[in-house]
Amino acid sequence: MLSMATRLQSWRKVRAATVTSSRTFRGSSSDGAWRNDTPAGSNTEVFVYNPEFNIAWPDSQLGVVARKDKNFNLPGNIGANPTGSLDQLQIPPPSKQPDILSTPTVKESQVHALYNANDFIRYTAGSDRDVFASPRLLRDFPSLPSNEMMDLKVHTAPTLLRKELGDLFPEEDLTAGPLSIITMSILTEHDMSTWSEEVEAEREKLTEHTVISCKEICGRLKEDGYWADFIDPCSGTPHFSGHTNTTMFETDEKFRLLGFRIEDLGCCKVISHAKFGRHVFVGCIVTNAAAGSDAVDNIVEDISPYYM
Numbered sequence: 001m002l003s004m005a006t007r008l009q010s011w012r013k014v015r016a017a018t019v020t021s022s023r024t025f026r027g028s029s030s031d032g033a034w035r036n037d038t039p040a041g042s043n044t045e046v047f048v049y050n051p052e053f054n055i056a057w058p059d060s061q062l063g064v065v066a067r068k069d070k071n072f073n074l075p076g077n078i079g080a081n082p083t084g085s086l087d088q089l090q091i092p093p094p095s096k097q098p099d100i101l102s103t104p105t106v107k108e109s110q111v112h113a114l115y116n117a118n119d120f121i122r123y124t125a126g127s128d129r130d131v132f133a134s135p136r137l138l139r140d141f142p143s144l145p146s147n148e149m150m151d152l153k154v155h156t157a158p159t160l161l162r163k164e165l166g167d168l169f170p171e172e173d174l175t176a177g178p179l180s181i182i183t184m185s186i187l188t189e190h191d192m193s194t195w196s197e198e199v200e201a202e203r204e205k206l207t208e209h210t211v212i213s214c215k216e217i218c219g220r221l222k223e224d225g226y227w228a229d230f231i232d233p234c235s236g237t238p239h240f241s242g243h244t245n246t247t248m249f250e251t252d253e254k255f256r257l258l259g260f261r262i263e264d265l266g267c268c269k270v271i272s273h274a275k276f277g278r279h280v281f282v283g284c285i286v287t288n289a290a291a292g293s294d295a296v297d298n299i300v301e302d303i304s305p306y307y308m
Contacts, residue, residue: 144216144303145209149187151275152300153259154291157181161257165286167246168238172227178290182299183258184213184283185273193263193270193278203281207233210283214239217299221287224295228287250282258284 034047074080104112121127144150157165157179166174186206190199214230218240221228232239236247248254251269256262260282261272273280289296 144213146186146206147213147303150213150303151185151187151273152303153183153185154296154300155181155183155258156291157286158257161254164254168231168244168248169229169241169286170244171242172288174288178288178293180287180289180291180296181258182217182285182287182296183255183260184210184285185276186210186281186283187276188279188281191278192280193265193268206281210281211239213303214283214285217285217303218287220299221289221295224289226287226289226295228285228289230283230285233281233283248284250284255282255284 036045037048038045157174161181162174162179165179166172186209188202188206190196190202192199192203210233218228218230229238229240231237231248233250236249236252237244250271251262253262255271259274263270263272263278270278271280271282272278273282287296
């Protein structure tokens, strides 16, 4: 009887070890691979992790919506493996992974294409015949709005104004080097010191015209290598530079240093031009291009030749 019990106990141990050795571990593809190294006859399973064994590589183009590894198609990244071998699960890595730091974005590719087209048109003789249906489009380019009523003046920034402009443009060092202020005075049909629906409509129209003209002038200056920005007529703050709490509206006292008069009517203030009086709408551009430089003189001659 004792011999029979001993044989039964020995058979149970052998049976348990056999069943245990046939079991394998299944993990997700992102955990690499695990190998069952359970010694023969042991009741404790031993799994060894091999970091160099990659079961699956994610599709970098799809990101989080990448398809799952076909070997682990059950919920929880679980798959069947009747053979108990992991060799068939190994998938070779892709030959090349895209570098997200050096690969250009869609916007960068578009900007690069536009720069190439611009260089081709500017520096290739006869390119207008290939690009434009009619070369006359270049000669008939529309002029800036309200330029026939515009008085463009260039001022060298006074020392006092240079200091106050530093609060408007804290990102720029305006204490040294050339600094010019271009004032854009547009003759208006109505007296801007009054209010009516007609005055309001004209003010809105000239605000739009001023922004268009200022962007054009700043663009030309930047193309020549200078820094330039303008005061937005709506907010009184710089248009391109960072936000600041300092403002400069057209009735600001700073305009006195630029040849304008600021009249206090009691209920409000109004700016007055030497030629136009109160029939004026004023825009302001600040640049480090010196007054009298070729870049500035060419802009004044092209945009406002009527008051040269």
